[in-house]
Amino acid sequence: MKQFQYSRPATQQAVIDAINKPGTKIIAGGTNLVDLMKRGVTAPDKLIDINHLPLKNISIGKGGLQIGALALNSVVSEDKLVLQNHPLLSMALKAGASPQLRNMATVGGNILQRTRCAYFYDTTMPCNKREPGSGCGAIGGYNRMHAIFGASDKCIAVHPSDMCVALVALDATVIVQSKKGTRRIPFADFHRLPGEHPDLDNNLAAGELILGVEIPDNNFAKNSYYLKIRDRQSYAFALVSVAAALELDGNTIKNARLAMGGVAHKPWRLVEAEKALVGKTVSAETFNIAAQIAIQGAKTYGGNDFKLKLAPATITEALKHASGLV
Amino acid sequence: MKSKNPPEEPAHEDNFLESSRRDFLKHSGLLTAIAFTPSPLVKAAQSGLDEKIADLYEKVPVSLEVNGVKHQLSIEPRVTLLDLLREQLELTGTKKGCDHGQCGACTVHVDGHRVNSCLTLGVIVSGKKITTIEGLAKGDQLHPMQEAFIKHDGFQCGYCTPGQIMSAVACIREGHANSEHEIREYMSGNICRCGAYPNIVNAIQEVKEGGQAV
Numbered sequence: 001m002k003q004f005q006y007s008r009p010a011t012q013q014a015v016i017d018a019i020n021k022p023g024t025k026i027i028a029g030g031t032n033l034v035d036l037m038k039r040g041v042t043a044p045d046k047l048i049d050i051n052h053l054p055l056k057n058i059s060i061g062k063g064g065l066q067i068g069a070l071a072l073n074s075v076v077s078e079d080k081l082v083l084q085n086h087p088l089l090s091m092a093l094k095a096g097a098s099p100q101l102r103n104m105a106t107v108g109g110n111i112l113q114r115t116r117c118a119y120f121y122d123t124t125m126p127c128n129k130r131e132p133g134s135g136c137g138a139i140g141g142y143n144r145m146h147a148i149f150g151a152s153d154k155c156i157a158v159h160p161s162d163m164c165v166a167l168v169a170l171d172a173t174v175i176v177q178s179k180k181g182t183r184r185i186p187f188a189d190f191h192r193l194p195g196e197h198p199d200l201d202n203n204l205a206a207g208e209l210i211l212g213v214e215i216p217d218n219n220f221a222k223n224s225y226y227l228k229i230r231d232r233q234s235y236a237f238a239l240v241s242v243a244a245a246l247e248l249d250g251n252t253i254k255n256a257r258l259a260m261g262g263v264a265h266k267p268w269r270l271v272e273a274e275k276a277l278v279g280k281t282v283s284a285e286t287f288n289i290a291a292q293i294a295i296q297g298a299k300t301y302g303g304n305d306f307k308l309k310l311a312p313a314t315i316t317e318a319l320k321h322a323s324g325l326v
Numbered sequence: 327m328k329s330k331n332p333p334e335e336p337a338h339e340d341n342f343l344e345s346s347r348r349d350f351l352k353h354s355g356l357l358t359a360i361a362f363t364p365s366p367l368v369k370a371a372q373s374g375l376d377e378k379i380a381d382l383y384e385k386v387p388v389s390l391e392v393n394g395v396k397h398q399l400s401i402e403p404r405v406t407l408l409d410l411l412r413e414q415l416e417l418t419g420t421k422k423g424c425d426h427g428q429c430g431a432c433t434v435h436v437d438g439h440r441v442n443s444c445l446t447l448g449v450i451v452s453g454k455k456i457t458t459i460e461g462l463a464k465g466d467q468l469h470p471m472q473e474a475f476i477k478h479d480g481f482q483c484g485y486c487t488p489g490q491i492m493s494a495v496a497c498i499r500e501g502h503a504n505s506e507h508e509i510r511e512y513m514s515g516n517i518c519r520c521g522a523y524p525n526i527v528n529a530i531q532e533v534k535e536g537g538q539a540v
Contacts, residue, residue, distance in 0.1 A: 003404060027450070030450065031445050034445045034447060035445060038425065049449070074439075098516075099514075100430060103440060104441050233511075235514040
């Protein structure tokens with residue numbers, strides 16, 4: 001690992017002043033950043049440690065449940081308010097990483113973990129995300145884990161977070177602060193698609209610090225489910241994952257939220273499939289129809305062709321669990 | 327608004343850097359520094375940022391309590407907790423497996439919570455209490471989890487064992503050892519290439535059911 005400067009500015013304001021400089025990165029849990037630094041994928045000149053900032057609280061505010069950027073993944077996953085109001089978020093967090101990593105990783109860091117694939121990590125291979133203009137090793141290469149939605153000819157990597165899939169389904173908002181003041185970014189707009197600039201994973205501007213996320217109240221707590229399909233039963237990235245949340249009136253679907261992980265450069269919200277569910281009766285057939293709508297426009301790259309079958313099957317199964325059909 | 331010395335903040339941010347920066351500049355010529363420095367430093371030097379070069383060389387003071395013993399150390403910011411434990415404190419019970427947070431061999435407890443020490447920078451855990459595998463036994467009396475691993479043959483080569491045991495203790499303390507399924511899920515961050523998993527699960531179940539304090 002290359003040498004770097006370390007600093008722990010005392011206040012939030014001092015952090016915001018410090019992060020505006022090029023070559024500077026924030027470190028919180030470090031579970032992704034330290035790994036990337038060890039492999040030489042990234043080499044910041046200076047790390048700003050923010051672990052001491054008072055951004056760990058989980059509380060109910062005017063706009064819903066507020067979760068501080070430094071709340072640990074393990075703490076959020078077992079928090080009473082989270083379990084009571086948004087069990088989907090807890091399920092997604094528990095499906096992610098390992099217990100040790102969840103004890104280190106923060107909410108802000110989880111959001112800001114790199115969209116990535118094995119070619120991004122391998123510094124001997126081309127990767128437009130790591131080294132713009134060098135090409136994409138995954139297109140025409142080993143692409144079993146890769147995107148089926150929203151990719152470009154520059155990058156087909158996926159965002160590996162489970163937490164973010166739940167947060168996009170739950171209409172969360174990311175609250176950020178910079179010298180200009182605070183800004184609220186709808187979760188669905190926070191991460192970006194690769195397009196011509198796969199080196200950029202999200203729309204956080206230089207000098208902005210994530211303060212936390214806010215999840216508006218909803219009626220999904222009774223009927224939500226997170227289903228993650230992977231190569232081994234635990235501690236692996238998703239091949240495909242689905243966050244499903246339903247509001248039921250008897251057997252009728254009043255409201256629905258659906259999002260997928262492991263399929264795109266960002267957590268992938270399935271708005272058209274949600275529309276196909278609203279007003280319908282809970283049944284395997286209803287879910288199958290929505291699942292087929294969900295994968296319209298999907299594009300595969302050889303190694304991940306199987307996702308065209310796995311993705312809709314996972315959506316149907318997640319909806320069955322959420323609705324109580326199984 | 328900048329506050330210089332808030333109570334929760336160690337003073338090194340200002341004072342330590344100032345004094346050692348002076349020392350550094352006194353004892354080394356700039357050219358010598360450039361000749362032996364990695365590229366970020368050369369870049370910094372080219373932009374005439376002498377101070378930045380000095381800063382990059384700084385070691386940071388770290389205070390840790392490891393297995394009940396307090397240590398005052400001075401480390402480069404890039405030193406991981408794992409390397410600090412093994413190389414500087416000579417506590418080699420904690421193992422370096424993958425060194426990338428994927429295998430769990432390096433698992434230790436920080437303020438009672440299990441973490442991967444290979445992805446934890448030493449500077450970040452300054453002021454915290456660390457427990458390693460060496461800190462579990464009380465003198466000659468093994469920890470119940472160590473006894474159970476021996477009784478149930480919870481290892482073959484033994485390389486993953488310190489991490490497995492630290493994780494297993496945390497698994498029970500967290501309340502995640504209530505069934506075989508739950509134990510397997512909450513021990514998934516510890517890989518055993520010999521495949522001693524069934525015996526590891528048996529060991530954890532015995533300690534859990536025995537109700538002893540862990």
